[in-house]
Amino acid sequence: MEKKILIPSNFTKHAWNTLVYALNLYKSVPCTFYILNAYKIPTRISLNRNQSAELEAAKAESEKGLHKIMQGLNFRKENEKHTFETISRNKDLADAIQETVDTHKIDLILMVSRGENVSINAAFENEISEVIQKVEDCPFLVLPEQMQDLPETKREIVFPTNYKFPFKNKEVAALIDMANNLNASIRILYIDSDGRPLSKEQEQNMDMLKTYFTEVDFSFHKLTQTTVTTGIHLFIESRESSFLALYKRKQGFFSKLFSQRFKEEIDFNPKVPVLILKELE
Template sequence: MKKILLPTDFSDNAFNAIEYALQLFEKEECTFYLLNVYTPIVYDTEYIGYSSINPGLDEIYKNNSAVGLQKLEKKIKQTFSNKLHHFKQISSFNLLTDEINEQVENEHIDLIIMGTQGATGAKEVLFGSTTIRVIHRAKIPVLAIPSDYVFKGIQEILFPTDYEIDYNTSQLRWLNYLSTKENSALHVIHASEKDFLSSEQKKKKAQLEEKLESKNHKFKIVEGNNIPKLIYEYEKKNAIDLLAMVNNKHSFFENLFFKQVIDEIGFHTKVPFLVIPSQS
């Protein structure tokens, strides 16, 4: 049985991600953990001082969280009645990233699925700061669902790589699962200004191909150095349903997410984004 963590702030975007998860695993027995953290947005000395003389404030946050989760589960069961799906509610006074890592460890969570912007996120920003923090700190794969994205199956998967990673089986678990689930086409692309691979890259490519379970995959070199733009253009041209990448902090992923250009891919990527942690 798969264990899927679904963080929610009760926004429409969060529920859209939940809908995606329920449809993705429609035919599989799963336990979905509905997580809401009720840490005040501004948790500082002012809040601490105010709450100390108004002890009921904590209870209000706690009650709102618990009631919200109850309503959410009821809505889910009314909209998606599925005997294979089980739910657990988690309400916690904690920072989201800390609570996620605690639940991952304590409950042996397999995958995190969440929306890319919260209730207060600007519509033009695809990846909000909360999603980015979770992606940076999560110890298991995170599947981020863009706002208003409607699930329509996964027929085309895009997997960019620099062939600098010694991929292991556990890293490729979800990529293999999703690509074989519906016999999806797996596009493995490498961005380069020159149309060739070094001997070491060729070795890593061969190792990767051995570990891919999909029989419907192809390798391609895309010329250029603006990786976010190349990904965006490839997505549109090939009707990609899912973008998957490995968070290799020492190489490829670092060039995308650990610099000021992080918003480039945030603005351009309009499909669900599976981020796989590095080996470390």
């Protein structure tokens, strides 16, 4: 089945690298890639500036940038399984992304985070956190600025959960799809920070994941005597895992995975790409 992938672009080298990463990630899968540039003209009360002319200039610059991307793709002689569409919108980035998701039924959004690590912290204001918070009904894959090539073998996706909330099959569909596409294993990680046995509800939610992941290689893991954030970091680093998957509930950031009682719990910047799964109705 064809995938519909959205890649917002501000025409930087990092945005181009994100597009190239997506092409490699889905090199064996028929895809339509939607390349979106959102531009916004600040509202000014001024008699000396022509707002209409400024808007037209911004639109022309946006369309010119998208045209250059298409030229670059044509030069690369891209995969015949891949097609491309460009979208230019005079909107805030989050609004433009949501409109594109709704209109084209996007399967996955790819964005790059500034800095060496992936910054997805709700406690700090940044573009990634804002967009993730606002855009609904579509998973994100957030890449570190210094992204690494995919390993040829031993690909695995770490999926932390406290088992306190049930998942819908469609909410983890993007995780299963990525595991199948990459021939990767899913490592379900539980951090037991208080030493209590799982409740009956937690065990039921754990069993539900078993039924969802029957078609992929998966395993359950448990760490004790550590905080959630430290445990996840150590697990990823010790196993050299390829991806991290997090589930974001609407009423809380990542299913209250990270307690805000400690700054160390908030300051979460993994070095691997992060697949962000959304709560769906």
